[in-house]
Amino acid sequence: MAPESPHSLPVPVQSSPGAMWLKSNSLQTMAAHLPSISQMQSTQCSQLFLLLQLLILTAVSRGDVNRLVLDQLNQVGLVNLIEQATRPNVPRDLSTYDFIVIGAGAAGCSLAARLSENPQLSVALIEAGGVENIAHLTPVVAGYLQQTSSNWGYRSVPQKLSCHGMNNNECALPRGKILGGTSSINYMIYNRGNRRDFDAWAAAGNPGWSYDEVLPYFLRSEHAQLQGLEQSPYHNHSGPLSVEYVRFRSQLVDAFVEASVESGLPRTDYNGESQLGVSYVQATTLNGRRHSAYSAYIKPVRDLRANLQIFTFSRVTRILIDEATKSAYGVEFHYKNKAYTFKARKEVILSAGTFNSPQLLMLSGIGPEDNLKAIGVPLIKALPVGKRMFDHMCHFGPTFVTNTTGQTTFTSRVTPAEVISYLLAGNPATRLSSIGGVEALAFLKTQRSSLPRDWPDVELIMVTGSLASDEGTGLKLGANFRDEIYDKMYRELAQAQQDHFTLLVMQFHPQSVGRLWLKDRNPLGWPKIDPKYFVAEEDVEYLLDGIKASLRIMQMPAMQRIGARLLKRTVPGCEGHQFATDDYWRCSIRTLSYTLHHQVATCRMGAESDPTTVVNHQLKVHGVRKLRVVDTSIIPFPPTAHTNAAAFMIGEKAADMIRFDWELI
Numbered sequence: 001m002a003p004e005s006p007h008s009l010p011v012p013v014q015s016s017p018g019a020m021w022l023k024s025n026s027l028q029t030m031a032a033h034l035p036s037i038s039q040m041q042s043t044q045c046s047q048l049f050l051l052l053q054l055l056i057l058t059a060v061s062r063g064d065v066n067r068l069v070l071d072q073l074n075q076v077g078l079v080n081l082i083e084q085a086t087r088p089n090v091p092r093d094l095s096t097y098d099f100i101v102i103g104a105g106a107a108g109c110s111l112a113a114r115l116s117e118n119p120q121l122s123v124a125l126i127e128a129g130g131v132e133n134i135a136h137l138t139p140v141v142a143g144y145l146q147q148t149s150s151n152w153g154y155r156s157v158p159q160k161l162s163c164h165g166m167n168n169n170e171c172a173l174p175r176g177k178i179l180g181g182t183s184s185i186n187y188m189i190y191n192r193g194n195r196r197d198f199d200a201w202a203a204a205g206n207p208g209w210s211y212d213e214v215l216p217y218f219l220r221s222e223h224a225q226l227q228g229l230e231q232s233p234y235h236n237h238s239g240p241l242s243v244e245y246v247r248f249r250s251q252l253v254d255a256f257v258e259a260s261v262e263s264g265l266p267r268t269d270y271n272g273e274s275q276l277g278v279s280y281v282q283a284t285t286l287n288g289r290r291h292s293a294y295s296a297y298i299k300p301v302r303d304l305r306a307n308l309q310i311f312t313f314s315r316v317t318r319i320l321i322d323e324a325t326k327s328a329y330g331v332e333f334h335y336k337n338k339a340y341t342f343k344a345r346k347e348v349i350l351s352a353g354t355f356n357s358p359q360l361l362m363l364s365g366i367g368p369e370d371n372l373k374a375i376g377v378p379l380i381k382a383l384p385v386g387k388r389m390f391d392h393m394c395h396f397g398p399t400f401v402t403n404t405t406g407q408t409t410f411t412s413r414v415t416p417a418e419v420i421s422y423l424l425a426g427n428p429a430t431r432l433s434s435i436g437g438v439e440a441l442a443f444l445k446t447q448r449s450s451l452p453r454d455w456p457d458v459e460l461i462m463v464t465g466s467l468a469s470d471e472g473t474g475l476k477l478g479a480n481f482r483d484e485i486y487d488k489m490y491r492e493l494a495q496a497q498q499d500h501f502t503l504l505v506m507q508f509h510p511q512s513v514g515r516l517w518l519k520d521r522n523p524l525g526w527p528k529i530d531p532k533y534f535v536a537e538e539d540v541e542y543l544l545d546g547i548k549a550s551l552r553i554m555q556m557p558a559m560q561r562i563g564a565r566l567l568k569r570t571v572p573g574c575e576g577h578q579f580a581t582d583d584y585w586r587c588s589i590r591t592l593s594y595t596l597h598h599q600v601a602t603c604r605m606g607a608e609s610d611p612t613t614v615v616n617h618q619l620k621v622h623g624v625r626k627l628r629v630v631d632t633s634i635i636p637f638p639p640t641a642h643t644n645a646a647a648f649m650i651g652e653k654a655a656d657m658i659r660f661d662w663e664l665i
């Protein structure tokens, strides 16, 4: 069996001098060295234990040792040290559970948490990755997490028409490999989608998935703490997942929101009645810390539910399916290089995410007949697994420089005082709570679109920074940008610490359709992923319209007051075009192509009679018993949204469907 790809191996940590935690530019080190505490080198361990000793001493001097120690560890995001020591998670071969959930991502965690509310049911949640730590919890370092072993680290096959600015034209396709899944490494934007998205799902043969029918599940998951929206019927205040406005705000975002309004966009709650307009970003954070699927759904109940068993560092390699009855009855997985089998009394539920769920189906004999034949996997059920994949491609820009100072989120600007205030005093309003610099979203309608007028087709994502924010040490590497892009466009901004911001332009409803397949039957290998970005030329034109809209916003008085002007740096590879002409931007779009990682439809939901679909509206795999897929891979069309909120909704709704089917409610 071939070894895992180097991208998914633990990142080696480098030793660093003593007061690492309090150094002003220590954030990069902090993020990079925390793939798993157990993988740390001795110098770092001793620094951490020094910190721990301090915390414990503080606790002891105040009495009530255990609770305070735990609280303190929680406060600094290091409770995982204790978790790993006290929960060995060693599986016992041939254990049997009512439900086996594969993958502890956004959908898997919410599903497992809801199913295990019933103490009569036993639930096994099997996750390939480990436990979150301080780096995952600290929103400003989100970009660095893609360089850790918490990321599966996939890459696309080289793209002909996009990602020209990436090494070997390969777009980076990160995915979370950790309890919490991609919700533990994402950018924390909370965004549900348009009423028309879900009504279209229902109309495509999926009864029960219209907007009115899914809204209760979005609400069930949400614990909104959004000032001004306390009375909104579109928000709930009692669910597990915290949603709040980012407390740290720059002057740049205030100017952007004002300028957007001046340009004619209304202020809106993009998760409310109408998406069109501009808003400060709503985030899945709690008091300025990341609130992942794990933190929100599993951590609070883990010690209280003996019927919920969680297995980390356990990689499922196959779903066991009885060929005669076509019924799933268990899973095979690897834990510490040993193979185990678990059996399911009721169902196996695949929540391994948009790349790994289709991979596991195919490894288990469910997929396109030709692909399975080519790799030598006996066919159990021919289905179009991975045949379709939609994504939201962006243009990484335009970038604007301003006359302000100290407003751009340069990670090296984080001061020791801010680190102390955030980590030890729990202050949610420091720069560390900035979700990777994302501060506002604007939802736009272009002239080009033939969709109804209340269905946006382009989004502007306002980021107070660029590749310069981390001096090329985080985002550039995570996204696989070529050095030349950073050197020629952004290095000078970083060196001068020049204030600037970037408007990422994203298209919601692309016509380009990608696909995913297996090149061999190695369960530890990578699926091949060809997103085929910009195969449909019109997708480029939508992004061009979005760029023009952002240039119009820059003309508004609020932007002029901060001296906002286009960064005049020609994109490498686009020198043949006159700067800022339409053709220049088209070249730029194909070069600075940056996906926001919203891949969907690889296990598409729809009626069995629809030859493009894999699961039905109850998320049951067509023609196979006791097997469902519950994650973003089932989403049938590219949504007018980022996809994390929908993953929680899918998990919540699936829990109700499963309980109903088994007469558990």
Ligand SMILES: Cc1cc2nc3c(=O)[nH]c(=O)nc-3n(C[C@H](O)[C@H](O)[C@H](O)COP(=O)(O)OP(=O)(O)OC[C@H]3O[C@@H](n4cnc5c(N)ncnc54)[C@H](O)[C@@H]3O)c2cc1C
Pocket: 102, 103, 104, 105, 106, 107, 108, 126, 127, 128, 129, 146, 173, 174, 175, 176, 177, 178, 179, 180, 181, 182, 183, 185, 186, 187, 188, 189, 190, 191, 314, 315, 316, 317, 351, 352, 353, 354, 356, 357, 360, 596, 597, 598, 599, 631, 632, 633, 641, 642, 643, 644, 645, 647
């Ligand atoms: C870098 C990045 C930034 C993003 N930012 C945002 C954002 O700001 N807002 C937003 O709405 N969306 C964002 N997204 C997308 C969003 O986070 C995901 O669509 C969503 O979290 C996916 O949820 P899921 O439950 O479908 O799968 P995942 O959360 O990916 O969960 C799948 C889980 O299954 C596990 N797994 C996979 N294979 C196996 C196996 N063989 N054995 C055991 N376990 C396995 C994985 O390790 C993982 O934990 C972002 C995505 C990325 C990559």
